[in-house]
Amino acid sequence: MAAEPPSLEELLEKKKQEENELAKPKFLSKAERAALALKRREEEVAKMREAQKQAEEARKNWGREEKPVDDRRDRDHGRGGVDRADRDRATDRDRERERDRDRRRDRRDRSRSRDRRRSRSRDRDGRRRDRSRSRDRGDRRDRRDDRKRNEGESDVEDDTGKMADAVKDRYLGKQKEKKKRGRRLHEKKFVFDWDAGEDTSQDYNKLYQSRHEIQFYGRGSVAGMDVNTQKKEKNSFYQEMMEARRTAGEKEQEKNRLEKEMKKEKKVAHDDRHWRMKQLHEMTDRDWRIFREDFNISIKGGKVPRPLRNWEEAGFPQEVYQAVREIGYLEPTPIQRQAIPIGLQNRDVIGVAETGSGKTAAFLLPLLVWITSLPKMERQEHRDNGPYAIIMAPTRELAQQIEEETNKFGKLLGIKTVSVIGGASREEQGMKLRMGVEVVIATPGRLLDVLENRYLLLNQCSYVILDEADRMLDMGFEPDVQKVLEYLPSSNQKKDTDEFDDEAALMKGFETREKYRQTVMFTATMSPAIERLARQYLRRPAVVHIGSVGKPTERVEQVCIFSIEVRDHGMKTR
Ligand SMILES: Nc1ncnc2c1ncn2[C@@H]1O[C@H](COP(=O)(O)OP(=O)(O)OP(=O)(O)O)[C@@H](O)[C@H]1O
Incomplete structure (x- = not known):
C-alpha cells in the first residue's frame, strides 16, 4: 500500500512542533x-x-x-x-x-x-x-x-x-590577569630593589658602622678628614694660643675668680644643708619655714617666736629640763615645739590640735618654768590667796588625765596639784585647797561652785588654761567659764594696746607673782563661739595650728555609717 502523503494539518502540526522544539532552550555542555x-x-x-x-x-x-x-x-x-x-x-x-x-x-x-x-x-x-x-x-x-x-x-x-x-x-570566561604594579618612579623616595633591613653589612663590617658624612671644602674644614677631629684640633689649638697669650696678671685674676666661685658654691652648699645638720645660729628664715612645714605647723598672730628644734634649745631651767628627760620625752611634739616658746614669752595662745597630740605638756611646761622661778608657798597668807594657775577641762576624765600628766612633773618639781571635779567630796577638795596648791585642775561647774562657796580664791592666779574649749562651749559651760574668769584679779590683765606686742613688755615681772595674766586656750575647732570667747578673754593671742587647715587630722579616724530611718507608723509587728 502506497504511503499516503501527510495532510496539511499534519504538516502544520509537525512544523509547529519543530518550532517549539527549537524555541526551547537547549542545554549544551562546555x-x-x-x-x-x-x-x-x-x-x-x-x-x-x-x-x-x-x-x-x-x-x-x-x-x-x-x-x-x-x-x-x-x-x-x-x-x-x-x-x-x-x-x-x-x-x-x-x-x-x-x-x-x-x-x-x-x-x-x-x-x-x-x-x-x-x-x-x-x-x-x-x-x-x-x-x-x-x-x-x-x-x-x-x-x-x-x-x-x-x-x-x-x-x-x-x-x-x-x-x-x-x-x-x-x-x-576570561582569565583575569594579575595586575603588575610598576615601579613608581615619580615618587620622591628612591625605591631600592631590596629592603633596607636586608642590608647586613653593618653587622659584620665596622667600617660601615659610622658612615662618613659628605664633606666639602670651606668653613675652615679640609675635605677628606673627619670633621669632629678637625674641630677638636681647632679647639685645642685656640685654647693653647689663648693660654700662651695670657699675662701673669690675668692668670692671677682668673685664679682668684675661681677661688671665689668655689667658696661661694661651698657656702651655698653649706647653707642648703638640712636644718637638722645646722646649729641654731645657722638657721635661716627659709630653714624655719621648712621646719614648720615638716611638722605641719601653721602660725598666725604677729611676731611668733621660733619653734623648738629640741628640748635643749628650749632654754628651760635645769630642773624642768631634767624632769622632761626623766619622764622620757625625747623630742617635743609639733604643738609643743611651737606653743612652748610662745608660752615662755608670757603670750596668750590659741592652740588648734587634735587629741593626744601632747597639749598638756605644751601648756604645762611654760607654767612650770614660771612657777619654779617663784618662791615656795610657805606662808599661809600666800596659800590663802589661791593657786598660781587654773586649768579648766570640760569633763572629769579629761581633768583627771591632765592631773596625771601634771603630777608627773609636779612630783619631780615639788609642785602641788589639786583637781576640783564633780563627783568627789567638796569638803575634801576644800581642805586640800586650803593647804595650798600651785595648780588647780577643774571642770567649770564645780570650780564655780567652790569659788562661790569661798573654798577657793584666785587672787594670785596669773595663768588660765581652757582645754578643749570647743567642747566646753558645746556642753553649755560658757556662762560658768565666764563667771569663773570674773573671779580672776583684773590688776594683772594685759591691755589691748600695741605696747603688748613687745616681748619685753609681756615679760615684765615674769619671775614674780605679779606677772601679767596669761590665757591659753586649746580647741579642736575654731568656731565663731570660740573666737568670741577668745576676743573677750585673750589679748593679742598667737594662733598655732597643727595639721592642714580644714583637713581632718591624721590621728582621728572618721567613720561614716549610712543607715535607713525606720519610721514607726503604729503598725508594730510582734
Ligand atoms: N614630747 C612627748 N614625747 C613623748 N610622749 C609625750 C610627749 N608629749 C606628750 N606625750 C604623751 O602623750 C600622751 C598624750 O599626751 P596629752 O595627754 O598631753 O595629749 P592631749 O593632746 O592633752 O590629749 P587629750 O586632749 O586627750 O588630753 C601622754 O601619755 C603623754 O605622756
Missing part, C-alpha cells in the same frame, strides 16, 4: 559549546577565504582582460599607419604604466608583509592584554586575526592558537 563555536568559526573562515580567493583571481584576470583592448588599439593604429611613431610612444607609455603598477603592487605587498610581521609580534605581546578587553573588541580582534591567518601559512598556526584563546575567553 565541550559541545566549544566544538560548536569552532565549527562556526571554521565555516566563517572558509567563507572568507573563498571570498578572498575570488577577489585575488578577479584581480589577476583584470590584467588579462585588458590586453585584447590594447591589441584592438594596436590594430586600430596599424590601420591608420600614419602615426606609427605616436603609436609606439603610446605603447611605451602603456608599458611604462604597467611597470609602474607592478612596482606599486610589489611595494604594497612588501609593506603589507612587513606590517603583518610587526603586528604579529605586537599581537604576541599584547595577547594577554587583549584577553582582558571587552567582548566586542575581542570579536573584532578575532576577525582581524583571522584575516591575517589567511595571508600566510605560518600565520595560520599562530592564529589557530589565538582563535582558540579567543573562543575560550568568549565561552568559558
Whole structure:
C-alpha cells in the first residue's frame, strides 16, 4: 500500500512542533559549546577565504582582460599607419604604466608583509592584554586575526592558537590577569630593589658602622678628614694660643675668680644643708619655714617666736629640763615645739590640735618654768590667796588625765596639784585647797561652785588654761567659764594696746607673782563661739595650728555609717 502523503494539518502540526522544539532552550555542555563555536568559526573562515580567493583571481584576470583592448588599439593604429611613431610612444607609455603598477603592487605587498610581521609580534605581546578587553573588541580582534591567518601559512598556526584563546575567553570566561604594579618612579623616595633591613653589612663590617658624612671644602674644614677631629684640633689649638697669650696678671685674676666661685658654691652648699645638720645660729628664715612645714605647723598672730628644734634649745631651767628627760620625752611634739616658746614669752595662745597630740605638756611646761622661778608657798597668807594657775577641762576624765600628766612633773618639781571635779567630796577638795596648791585642775561647774562657796580664791592666779574649749562651749559651760574668769584679779590683765606686742613688755615681772595674766586656750575647732570667747578673754593671742587647715587630722579616724530611718507608723509587728 502506497504511503499516503501527510495532510496539511499534519504538516502544520509537525512544523509547529519543530518550532517549539527549537524555541526551547537547549542545554549544551562546555565541550559541545566549544566544538560548536569552532565549527562556526571554521565555516566563517572558509567563507572568507573563498571570498578572498575570488577577489585575488578577479584581480589577476583584470590584467588579462585588458590586453585584447590594447591589441584592438594596436590594430586600430596599424590601420591608420600614419602615426606609427605616436603609436609606439603610446605603447611605451602603456608599458611604462604597467611597470609602474607592478612596482606599486610589489611595494604594497612588501609593506603589507612587513606590517603583518610587526603586528604579529605586537599581537604576541599584547595577547594577554587583549584577553582582558571587552567582548566586542575581542570579536573584532578575532576577525582581524583571522584575516591575517589567511595571508600566510605560518600565520595560520599562530592564529589557530589565538582563535582558540579567543573562543575560550568568549565561552568559558576570561582569565583575569594579575595586575603588575610598576615601579613608581615619580615618587620622591628612591625605591631600592631590596629592603633596607636586608642590608647586613653593618653587622659584620665596622667600617660601615659610622658612615662618613659628605664633606666639602670651606668653613675652615679640609675635605677628606673627619670633621669632629678637625674641630677638636681647632679647639685645642685656640685654647693653647689663648693660654700662651695670657699675662701673669690675668692668670692671677682668673685664679682668684675661681677661688671665689668655689667658696661661694661651698657656702651655698653649706647653707642648703638640712636644718637638722645646722646649729641654731645657722638657721635661716627659709630653714624655719621648712621646719614648720615638716611638722605641719601653721602660725598666725604677729611676731611668733621660733619653734623648738629640741628640748635643749628650749632654754628651760635645769630642773624642768631634767624632769622632761626623766619622764622620757625625747623630742617635743609639733604643738609643743611651737606653743612652748610662745608660752615662755608670757603670750596668750590659741592652740588648734587634735587629741593626744601632747597639749598638756605644751601648756604645762611654760607654767612650770614660771612657777619654779617663784618662791615656795610657805606662808599661809600666800596659800590663802589661791593657786598660781587654773586649768579648766570640760569633763572629769579629761581633768583627771591632765592631773596625771601634771603630777608627773609636779612630783619631780615639788609642785602641788589639786583637781576640783564633780563627783568627789567638796569638803575634801576644800581642805586640800586650803593647804595650798600651785595648780588647780577643774571642770567649770564645780570650780564655780567652790569659788562661790569661798573654798577657793584666785587672787594670785596669773595663768588660765581652757582645754578643749570647743567642747566646753558645746556642753553649755560658757556662762560658768565666764563667771569663773570674773573671779580672776583684773590688776594683772594685759591691755589691748600695741605696747603688748613687745616681748619685753609681756615679760615684765615674769619671775614674780605679779606677772601679767596669761590665757591659753586649746580647741579642736575654731568656731565663731570660740573666737568670741577668745576676743573677750585673750589679748593679742598667737594662733598655732597643727595639721592642714580644714583637713581632718591624721590621728582621728572618721567613720561614716549610712543607715535607713525606720519610721514607726503604729503598725508594730510582734
Ligand atoms: N614630747 C612627748 N614625747 C613623748 N610622749 C609625750 C610627749 N608629749 C606628750 N606625750 C604623751 O602623750 C600622751 C598624750 O599626751 P596629752 O595627754 O598631753 O595629749 P592631749 O593632746 O592633752 O590629749 P587629750 O586632749 O586627750 O588630753 C601622754 O601619755 C603623754 O605622756
